[in-house]
Amino acid sequence: MRRADKGQGVYNVVVIGAGTGGLVTAAGTAGLGGRVALIEKHKMGGDCLNYGCVPSKALIRSSRVAALMHRADLFALDPVRPPIDYGRVARRVKALRARIEPHDSVERFEGLGVDVFLGHATLESAHTVRVGDTLLRARNIVLATGGRAAVPEVPGLEEAGYFTNETIFEREEAPGRLLVIGGGPIGCELAQAMARLGAQATVVDRGAQLLHREDPEVADLLRARMEAEGVRLILRGRVDSVVPGRGGPHRARVRQQGNGMASADSFEIDADTILVASGRCPNIEGLGLERAGVAFSPLGVTVNAFLQTSRPNIYAAGDICGPYRFTHFAEYQARIVVRNILLSPLLGLGRARADTRVVPWTTFTEPEVARVGLNENEARQAGVAFDVHRFSYSDLDRAILENEDAGFVKVIAAKGRGTILGATIIGAGAGELIHELALAMREGIGLPTLSSLMHVYPTLSQAVQRTGDAFMRTRLTGRARAVFARLYAWQRRGL
Numbered sequence: 001m002r003r004a005d006k007g008q009g010v011y012n013v014v015v016i017g018a019g020t021g022g023l024v025t026a027a028g029t030a031g032l033g034g035r036v037a038l039i040e041k042h043k044m045g046g047d048c049l050n051y052g053c054v055p056s057k058a059l060i061r062s063s064r065v066a067a068l069m070h071r072a073d074l075f076a077l078d079p080v081r082p083p084i085d086y087g088r089v090a091r092r093v094k095a096l097r098a099r100i101e102p103h104d105s106v107e108r109f110e111g112l113g114v115d116v117f118l119g120h121a122t123l124e125s126a127h128t129v130r131v132g133d134t135l136l137r138a139r140n141i142v143l144a145t146g147g148r149a150a151v152p153e154v155p156g157l158e159e160a161g162y163f164t165n166e167t168i169f170e171r172e173e174a175p176g177r178l179l180v181i182g183g184g185p186i187g188c189e190l191a192q193a194m195a196r197l198g199a200q201a202t203v204v205d206r207g208a209q210l211l212h213r214e215d216p217e218v219a220d221l222l223r224a225r226m227e228a229e230g231v232r233l234i235l236r237g238r239v240d241s242v243v244p245g246r247g248g249p250h251r252a253r254v255r256q257q258g259n260g261m262a263s264a265d266s267f268e269i270d271a272d273t274i275l276v277a278s279g280r281c282p283n284i285e286g287l288g289l290e291r292a293g294v295a296f297s298p299l300g301v302t303v304n305a306f307l308q309t310s311r312p313n314i315y316a317a318g319d320i321c322g323p324y325r326f327t328h329f330a331e332y333q334a335r336i337v338v339r340n341i342l343l344s345p346l347l348g349l350g351r352a353r354a355d356t357r358v359v360p361w362t363t364f365t366e367p368e369v370a371r372v373g374l375n376e377n378e379a380r381q382a383g384v385a386f387d388v389h390r391f392s393y394s395d396l397d398r399a400i401l402e403n404e405d406a407g408f409v410k411v412i413a414a415k416g417r418g419t420i421l422g423a424t425i426i427g428a429g430a431g432e433l434i435h436e437l438a439l440a441m442r443e444g445i446g447l448p449t450l451s452s453l454m455h456v457y458p459t460l461s462q463a464v465q466r467t468g469d470a471f472m473r474t475r476l477t478g479r480a481r482a483v484f485a486r487l488y489a490w491q492r493r494g495l
Contacts, residue, residue, distance in 0.1 A: 006115045007134045011037045013341060014129045014138035016121040016287070019046020020327045021318030022144035023104055024334035030113045032342060037138070038114050039121040039131050045104035047146050047166075047319070048327040054100055055169040056189060058093040060364055063193035067229070067366070070196075074403045084198040086174035093169055123288035126311045140313045140341045143294075143301055144334070145283040147319030151276050152181065156242035160250040162274040165190075175199040176272030179252055181239055183210040185363040187277035188222065192365050195231045202232040202269055204239055204254055211363060215375045218426050221406065222365055240266075242274070250274060282320045305353040306340050307333055315341065324359050360438040362431035367407050370434035373422025373441055374412050385415035387474070389447065391466040393427045398458040404428035409467045411437065411447065418447035418471050429460045436464050447471040 013029050015022045018040035026038040043050045072079040102108060106116045119132045129136045149164035151157075163171065165186055176199065180191045183205030195201040203210075203226075209219035210226075210233070223233060236257040243251040249270040256265045282300035289295075295302040295310035301321045308315055315337045318330035336352045343350045360372040379386045393399040393407040407427020413420055423437040440450055451468030455461050 003115075007037070007117070007136060009035075009137070011035045011115075011136060011138040013037070013140045013142055014136050015039065015142045015144060016129065017046065017144035017146055017283075017318070017320070018044045018104070018109075018116075019144060019146045019318060019330065020048050021146070021320075021330035021334045021337075022046070022142065023109070024331050025142050025144060025317060025337050026109060026114045027112055028335065028338035029341065032338070034342070036114045037117060037129075037136050038109060039117045039119065039129065039136075041118070041120045044106060044109075044116075045101065047148075049097065049100060049104055051164075051166040051169065053327050054097050055093045056165070056186075056193075057364060058096045059089065059169070059197075060189060060193045062089045062092065063196035064366065067196045071403075084174075086197055087172040089197060090169070090172040097169075120286065122286065123292035123294070123314075126292050126313060140315065140344070142334075142337055142341075143287065143309070143314065143316040143320050144318045144330070145287065145320050146330075147280045147282045147300075147325055149276055150279040150281040152239075152278055154181075154239050154242060156244060157239075157274070157276075160242045160244035160274060162276050164276050168275055171273075175201075175275075177249060177270055178202065178273045178275060179204065179239075179250075179269055179271035180275045180277055182276065182278035183207065183212075183233070183235070184277060184279065185211065187275070188226070188363060188365050190275060190277065191231050192226055192229065195226075195229055199273075201230075202234065202271075204234045204237045204269075206236065206238050208236055210235070211369060213375075214369060214371065215377055215410075215424060218369055218375075218424060221426055222367065222369060225367060225406070226365070245272075280319065280325050282322070284320060306351055307337050307354055308340075313344075323356060324361070326359070326361055328361075329359055355442075358438055358442045360434045362434065364431065367404075367427045368425075368430035370425045370430035371423065372434055372438040373420070375422055375424050376410070376412060379412050379421060384421065386412050386421060387415050387471075389413055389467050389471045389474070391463050391470055393463065396460065396463050396466065398460050398462065399428060401458065402428060409433070409463045411467050411471075413447060413471065418449075418468075419444070420446065425463070427460075427463075433461055433464060436461065 012034035014037045015026045016039050018038055026036050030036045069080045109116050117131045121129050121131045124130050175194050178194055178199040178201045180187045180203045183203050187203055188210055191201040191203045209216055210223055211219050234256055237254050239252050240255050241253045249272050252269045252271055254267055254269055284296050293311055294314055301309055301316045303309055303316050303321045317333035317337050319325045336354055340351045362370040390408050390410040394405045399405045410424045412422040420441040425433050447468040451472050455465045
């Protein structure tokens, strides 16, 4: 149809939400020849572009340069503590985000043949969506409204004012005394980055360790690094209340549980800036899900393996359905949705299932923490028979040369075999290295093959190969070694 018919007739797909999941669905379907409408009530690009991956990694890059300047003595250079103009750093973050914005703009997607509507969308039925005064009809609907920061109910927090990842990157004033509520990936990344940029950072988390999804030894290594850089970490703690500052700092009352039988300790922390990073929740309100007969819970919209909701022609992708809330996972789901909608008339022939077994992720602290599949704790809890194979960065030539020898690769493999069940990497470049293990895991490539694959010397990627070597050494039993020794002895005969 002509663009003059925008909003009229029947669309193959109406997508609600222009974050990663929605954009990939819209572009993919339009590229295959489908008629698509895309609805966004706020900003094109969603959480990742505006409040998440893009601005946070720009900020982290500035903080890493500052930290490297502080550590210049490790490279036989004079260390430098540059004066930090936080406003200048914040403006760089915004400028880099602005360079990427055109990739997700209305103009680009209209140019791809997508009809873009700006406004709030509600489901009127399983095949109709209202945005403003326009009623759109669709064969299929995709819910991709994303998620937002979950804010704990703390007396005085609202009155004091707080930031989340959705607002902190607009701020150009230095954080000063920074209180971070939550020691997950967002909290750890931003606390470390802002401490390196001059903030006095304190992280309060209810758990016994940072990054509760990861193994304790991983969390301990990160904790040591953050504390060495001056970040105060209060674990087993909670913010009970906040007294708003009146021209001065806010005062937070913190309660920290003791270890074992020790009693709880209560104390106060002064904070100029409060950052809430205590989790995420899906954007499911106001969509008309009940009216359309779409099942949901506080965790998000319920989907099957094909990413269909309780209404088979309504799909979901991204943070609204989870179970993982990563940009790359939303893109992965969106690709499946595009395929399954295209093939839906074929009675299920050729449809794809979402595979949550191999989902890599990275926390972009220093050292970086990356994982795919099971970690040691999860394997143990699942009752899986497994072996642990590992290699330390302290034995890796490139890591030594880079003065980045803190870290390790740890692979969980089926007991007695080299089949990869999961892997964790903590150390420099972990977010890049994890993909080799993720691909191997998905394709059934075992540790023996990774051991035999030629890796460039000297690179960090050799840590993966050396972990494969560690597995191969377990296969050299005493009996096998004795046989080989006799073979070598026979070869020496007669010379």
